[in-house]
Amino acid sequence: MKNVAIIMGGYSSEYQISLKSGNIVYQNLDKTKYNAYRLHILKDKWVMADEDDNEYLVNKHDFSVEYNGKKIVFDVVFNAIHGTPGEDGLMQAYLQLLNIPQTSCEPYQAALTFNKRDMLSVLKPYGIKTAVSHYLNLGDEINEQAIIDKVGLPCFVKPNRSGSSFGISKVKTKEELLPAIETAYKEDNEIIIESFLDGTEVSVGVINYGGVVTVLPITEIVSENDFFDYEAKYLGKSQEITPARISEEMAQKVSSVAKRVYEILKMDGFSRSEFIIVNNEPHLLEMNTVPGLTAESILPQQAREAGITLPQLFDNAIEQALAKK
Incomplete structure (x- = not known):
């Protein structure tokens, strides 16, 4: 049995959403294959929470936890932290130094994609279209x-x-x-x-599934608000339609651009890119490398449409991380 640390929380405004994502991963991991532990990485403390929400301090020296009189070390880390320090490369670099595999991309890719400006600058010479x-x-x-x-x-x-x-x-x-x-x-x-790009907004999940770069079914985003803001994302003020109501030809085009972006950036693990289609051309807005993983989040919706269950999605992420090691 592999010991899996599911890291969640983080230091940004997104920490509550991350805790939800982390708990969904915890609930959906195959308990016959993995010993799963929930680790809350917060500004003021790094702790492991047990079933009764008792907290045990994480030793930052080697990322271990003393629990019930024994020391737990982790074979692999499932990264469910949105924002810093889980999506900007800090945790990735820390875990790399400790030689602990983790499910998201490498430190450089995380830092690059977290910085919208730098990512768009890197992609521009490849002909990837963006807003002015x-x-x-x-x-x-x-x-x-x-x-x-x-x-x-x-x-x-x-x-x-x-x-x-x-x-x-x-x-x-x-x-x-x-x-x-x-x-x-x-x-x-x-x-x-x-x-402002006036067009159809779509979200495209691209993942490494079974060692193959896989584009998931595309989601169309129709926001009741002026744009896909926090309310639209989390408070139900939007419709997310999977698969998107776009032509087969356009779906192919968007998928191929999304896959190309993933490959140009040498991505790994999960990614979810947002595009707006203007005059039949997909324009890239941004890429998330630790997308929401709650049942209503976009990437899990897309996986479900592709016939991939949450346990399969999460198990694959861990298998791919272990394979890298």
Whole structure:
């Protein structure tokens, strides 16, 4: 039996969603194959929680836990942390130093994809289409007219490194631009301002399944709100339609771009990329490398459509991580 540490929580605004994802993984792992343990990686403490929610400190020196008089070491880590430190490469690098395999991508890929600006810059020479964008760092001079001349209105103002749509605003007038920038700076000291892409939004899961890069059925996102924001994602203010209502030809096109992005970036593990289709061309918005794993999350919906159950999805992730070692 392999000891599996399911890491969840994290240091960002997304920690509660991560705890939900981690618990779903815990409930769906094959108990005849794995001894699963829930590890809460939080700003103020790293602890293992038992069935009664008693907490046992994690020894950061070797990532072990003293439990019931014995020392537990882990064969593999299932990463369910959205945001920092699980999605930006920090946990990946730490575990790599300890030689403990984990289910998400490598440290560099995690850091690169977590930084929207850098990821889009790397992909641009490969002909991957994106929105027109303008970048700001905290302290930069803000020339509102120049920004609007470049990206147009409406536009989106986003923190460069945050997930679950925290800190994002849709700006329709020049007057709304500065307040939106201030909101984004609360989440990150780097900002990305993007032109509004008016088209069909789709989300595409690409995973390593059984050692093969596999594109899952595409999900179409129809938000009741102005865009796919936090409410739309988690509070039911959107419709997620799998498979997407797009032509077979368009589905093929989106799938091939998503797969190409995964391969160009040398990704591994789970990924979920968001695209907006404008004039029959998919434009990449971002990629998540630790996507939500709750039953209502998009990637599990796509896996289900592909005939992959949650236990199979999670078991495969662990098998692939162990195979890397």
